[in-house]
Amino acid sequence: MILLCGIPREPPMALAIAAARAARLRYAVLDQRHLNEVELVLRSCARGIDGALTLGGRTVSLDSIRGVFARLIDTGLFSGGREHPGPPGSRERARTFFRAFTDWLEVAPCRVLNRVGPMGSNASKPFQAGLIRASGFAIPETLVTNQVDAVREFARRHGRVIFKSVSSVRSIVRELTPAAERRLGTLRNLPTQFQEFVPGVNVRVHVVGERLFATEIETEAVDYRYARRDDLEVTMRPIALDARTSARCLDLSRRLDLPLCGIDFKRTPDGRWVCFEVNPTPAYSYYEEQSGQPIARAVVDHLAGRAP
Amino acid sequence: MRLTAPDVPTPIRHALVVASPHDGGALAVGAALRRRLGQSVRVLSPEELVLSPRWVHAVSDEGDSTETTLADGLVLRDREIRFVLCRVRALSAPHFARSLPDDRDYAVSELHALFLSWLASLPCPVVNRPHAQGLAGRERSPFEWLALAARAGLRVRGFSLTTNARRDPCPGWIPHGVADGVRLWSFDASPSLPRALLGRSPTLFLEPIGPPCPRALVVGGDVLGDVPAHVASGCLRLAASVGCELLEVRFGTGRGGDLRVTDVTHFPPLEARPEADCVADWLVSKTTSVSEAA
Numbered sequence: 289m290i291l292l293c294g295i296p297r298e299p300p301m302a303l304a305i306a307a308a309r310a311a312r313l314r315y316a317v318l319d320q321r322h323l324n325e326v327e328l329v330l331r332s333c334a335r336g337i338d339g340a341l342t343l344g345g346r347t348v349s350l351d352s353i354r355g356v357f358a359r360l361i362d363t364g365l366f367s368g369g370r371e372h373p374g375p376p377g378s379r380e381r382a383r384t385f386f387r388a389f390t391d392w393l394e395v396a397p398c399r400v401l402n403r404v405g406p407m408g409s410n411a412s413k414p415f416q417a418g419l420i421r422a423s424g425f426a427i428p429e430t431l432v433t434n435q436v437d438a439v440r441e442f443a444r445r446h447g448r449v450i451f452k453s454v455s456s457v458r459s460i461v462r463e464l465t466p467a468a469e470r471r472l473g474t475l476r477n478l479p480t481q482f483q484e485f486v487p488g489v490n491v492r493v494h495v496v497g498e499r500l501f502a503t504e505i506e507t508e509a510v511d512y513r514y515a516r517r518d519d520l521e522v523t524m525r526p527i528a529l530d531a532r533t534s535a536r537c538l539d540l541s542r543r544l545d546l547p548l549c550g551i552d553f554k555r556t557p558d559g560r561w562v563c564f565e566v567n568p569t570p571a572y573s574y575y576e577e578q579s580g581q582p583i584a585r586a587v588v589d590h591l592a593g594r595a596p
Numbered sequence: 597m598r599l600t601a602p603d604v605p606t607p608i609r610h611a612l613v614v615a616s617p618h619d620g621g622a623l624a625v626g627a628a629l630r631r632r633l634g635q636s637v638r639v640l641s642p643e644e645l646v647l648s649p650r651w652v653h654a655v656s657d658e659g660d661s662t663e664t665t666l667a668d669g670l671v672l673r674d675r676e677i678r679f680v681l682c683r684v685r686a687l688s689a690p691h692f693a694r695s696l697p698d699d700r701d702y703a704v705s706e707l708h709a710l711f712l713s714w715l716a717s718l719p720c721p722v723v724n725r726p727h728a729q730g731l732a733g734r735e736r737s738p739f740e741w742l743a744l745a746a747r748a749g750l751r752v753r754g755f756s757l758t759t760n761a762r763r764d765p766c767p768g769w770i771p772h773g774v775a776d777g778v779r780l781w782s783f784d785a786s787p788s789l790p791r792a793l794l795g796r797s798p799t800l801f802l803e804p805i806g807p808p809c810p811r812a813l814v815v816g817g818d819v820l821g822d823v824p825a826h827v828a829s830g831c832l833r834l835a836a837s838v839g840c841e842l843l844e845v846r847f848g849t850g851r852g853g854d855l856r857v858t859d860v861t862h863f864p865p866l867e868a869r870p871e872a873d874c875v876a877d878w879l880v881s882k883t884t885s886v887s888e889a890a
Contacts, residue, residue, distance in 0.1 A: 333746070336747050431655075456705075476649070
């Protein structure tokens with residue numbers, strides 16, 4: 289059995305549920321809005337941890353779960369716990385379930401997309417850049433600083449420069465324009481990340497286990513994810529990767545311990561692949577719906593241990 | 597962008613202990629290091645680094661380089677740092693204390709991201725190695741630690757966590773509260789409860805166990821503590837499996853008198869002088885051999 293955990297109406301989860309149904313897989317949906325209705329027991333054993341999950345009145349051994357698609361949102365982020373209506377103690381049970389279940393996923397012997405621990409690399413973009421570099425990809429030259437002079441020197445050398453958060457919070461890419469330069473005085477309070485602007489075509493590669501889905505994105509926007517907000521068009525189409533880039537993508541996925549990830553590149557006019565970051569919770573539905581690539585099917589096949 | 601030319605040798609000057617001023621173990625190691633290395637040892641609080649007037653951290657295809665100038669004028673260049681003992685679990689942003697909570701949280705996230713990248717990029721030994729889930733090594737729940745200890749071949753204290761005590765009552769074991777579902781750093785932190793009050797509550801049941809036994813402290817490839825050789829080997833396997841060079845494993849005695857792991861931490865207290873001396877000796881020897889090899 290595979291377990292699909294999250295909010296069923298969220299697009300990537302909805303596509304995965306539909307794909308599991310279409311593939312006639314044995315699957316169960318763990319709806320995060322109703323965690324108080326789920327029971328879990330974790331027990332120590334010689335192998336580490338075993339236990340059982342009771343969902344919809346049916347109890348399954350954790351050992352019988354072959355794969356878990358985990359798109360869980362921390363229960364603390366739910367708005368006031370309104371998603372957990374029910375008798376007294378419901379919220380407590382939901383929180384306990386969430387913590388215990390995510391702890392189990394960290395050490396579970398089954399396939400998990402993805403475990404929480406490895407997902408943390410995206411919380412520091414320069415840290416993750418070091419891991420990307422180790423996989424053989426070029427990375428954009430990056431400066432994190434609270435020094436106005438250092439930024440001006442960096443901008444002078446590169447001409448066009450973008451800035452964005454160092455962490456994954458408020459991660460919107462903006463270009464360092466003359467207007468933005470006038471606000472550099474605020475840097476002294478908080479080091480900020482600056483990067484050389486890399487010209488070229490955006491490519492998103494989704495890795496699902498050993499499968500790759502590369503999508504080329506055409507847009508005039510600096511950050512294509514927010515293109516529509518700026519009234520700019522975005523078009524997507526599937527592309528084939530060369531063998532070396534494919535091998536590096538798979539190596540990067542393994543190195544980060546993220547069997548499901550979205551890798552963001554720019555393919556420069558001189559043919560280099562510059563890697564910007566690896567998203568550990570990719571909203572692949574956005575790409576699947578526009579490019580037609582069967583990413584959700586690959587997700588459920590991977591969880592079930594089916595060969596591509 | 598490199599701040600120091602790679603082919604220009606730079607003197608290794610600073611041995612850093614980054615820790616809260618309230619971390620007695622870090623202060624003890626800092627004092628032990630000063631007895632060995634003199635004034636090159638700096639014990640820095642995370643706030644001193646957070647409030648550094650100058651941070652320049654560069655990352656590129658050629659490598660990483662960082663220069664930090666502290667408020668007292670000390671300049672830390674990455675190639676001049678001998679080693680870092682990092683004892684920081686979380687950062688704060690004191691200069692954002694009056695900001696809106698969202699802005700303060702954002703500032704902390706940004707500083708954490710910079711710290712992590714800086715620590716990970718240092719060419720010197722950093723103990724424990726930073727991880728995406730922890731500046732001083734990956735943070736883990738007690739469930740994970742015990743599961744990993746069992747996989748390393750150590751016997752562990754029995755536990756059973758249930759979301760419904762009525763459904764999984766675990767007779768004979770001691771019930772504990774689970775702190776409203778909040779992640780427990782240690783099973784010891786959860787208070788025991790009378791069974792009559794459990795009802796359907798989420799509950800952690802722990803196997804009854806004898807009094808605490810000597811601890812095992814992993815320091816590099818050695819184990820301090822009065823534990824049998826096969827247990828020491830298990831501790832080393834555990835430390836290697838999680839990539840921690842400093843690790844403490846705590847035990848109780850099972851019914852048969854065997855040692856059972858009750859808790860594991862990558863933040864050992866280190867307040868006892870022999871332990872602090874041992875860690876200091878190990879850090880110095882580790883970097884001496886690195887320098888000689890270079």
